[in-house]
Amino acid sequence: MSTKEQKERIELLQGTLDLLILRTLQLGPLHGHAIAKAIEFRSDDVLQVEQGSLYPALHRLIKRGWISVEEGTSENNRRAKFYRLTAKGRRQLAVETSKWDTLAAAIARILRPGEQESES
Template identity: 50%
Template sequence: MARHKNDILQGTLVLLVLKTLDARGPMHGYAITSHIQRVSSDLLRVEEGSLYPALHRMTQDGWLEAEWGTTEKNREAKFYTITTAGQKQLALEEESWTRLRTGVTRVLRYA
């Protein structure tokens, strides 16, 4: 599986996307970007281009389902919904994130 350099973010990107969709229900890609940016008070900025490969990958893994729909502005957009498998994955990702953060924090504190 070809990995790209900006995958550094991809691990957390998956977590963020899953969390967003889990909390907010079906959304299109642009809304996901805006949501993450807004909720994180602009601390996190999704690299917009890399969002779509990630979304497609997650769809393939069965974590998301995609469907075409219309926005309020009457534009056609692809809406993503989290699946049960996605929710399980979210739990796993959250747990490993917590572990990572605890670990990193400890290292920073005691090293």
């Protein structure tokens, strides 16, 4: 099977998918498949997104008003739904990003105490 060919992949932490979608949409409106591809591509295929789980997440974000949806035409001339970051979503992204940074830094401090001390 193809798993062998693929690089080692990491399961996504719960909730981080939302953050990744928001970040991806910051670059411009995309349709569902494109979002999945973009996340895989930008993480050098390290992050394994089960593509289906994208859809509950997208719907969740729409419900919260962080992204909006509009009809458009995909690159191969098919009608598709394009998802666009809203102003509210942009603010949320900033909040989530700084939260993530704090979390990552904290985890890093615990995992590599020496390096952290030398840094500070």
